[in-house]
Amino acid sequence: QVQLVQSGTEVKKPGASVKVSCRASGYAFNRYGISWVRQAPGQGLEWMGWIGTHNGETHYAQKIQGRVTMTTDTSTSTAYMELRSLTSDDTAVYYCARETWGTVDFWGQGTQVTVSS
């Protein structure tokens, strides 16, 4: 069965960076993209970006462009999302999700990232 398993809770200080991982199993990793979505406390879903696992092509939300890098390691079927220069506004649950043809069908369990001094 398709599974996306994310790394654990992170607590960071303002100005630091965080790198969240998303390990996929149960399907051919390089046949689907990975999208990243975040959700601030009590807020809605915010699409952050997408990476094509077969060629590394990326699309990022303008709001975080320049601070985010999405990568993949096809040898371990793992996707990564690194966010730099963290502020309290980046406190959120971060989700990865499998992308295919204009949709996302399976989601990870979420990773809590807290930015606090």
Place this chain on the structure above:
Amino acid sequence: DVVMTQSPVSLPVTLGQPASISCRSSQNLVYTDGNTYLNWFQQRPGQSPRRLIYKVSNRDSGVPDRFSGSGSGTDFTLKISRVEAEDVGVYYCMQAKNWPWTFGQGTKVEIK
């Protein structure tokens, strides 16, 4: 960016009664391949989102048939024919026609 606007923001419903959520996009969501990339997700309290509907009206396997999606162009609707207790949560529409993909602000369904 494509702006997705959902209404209502909050939807109290009596068990067994129907519910309807509207989603409007600021641009036509028909892609050059003829498909309309409009999705619906359910997020139960404390859980990851779950896809219910893709390409306007295609229901995921395992999703009860009381959920249905409809619409075209810029106006879309998610309907629940008879609300059950397990349907409590927040529902989001999302467009995937243009980068960046964008979500509606969410509709919270609760039981009266």
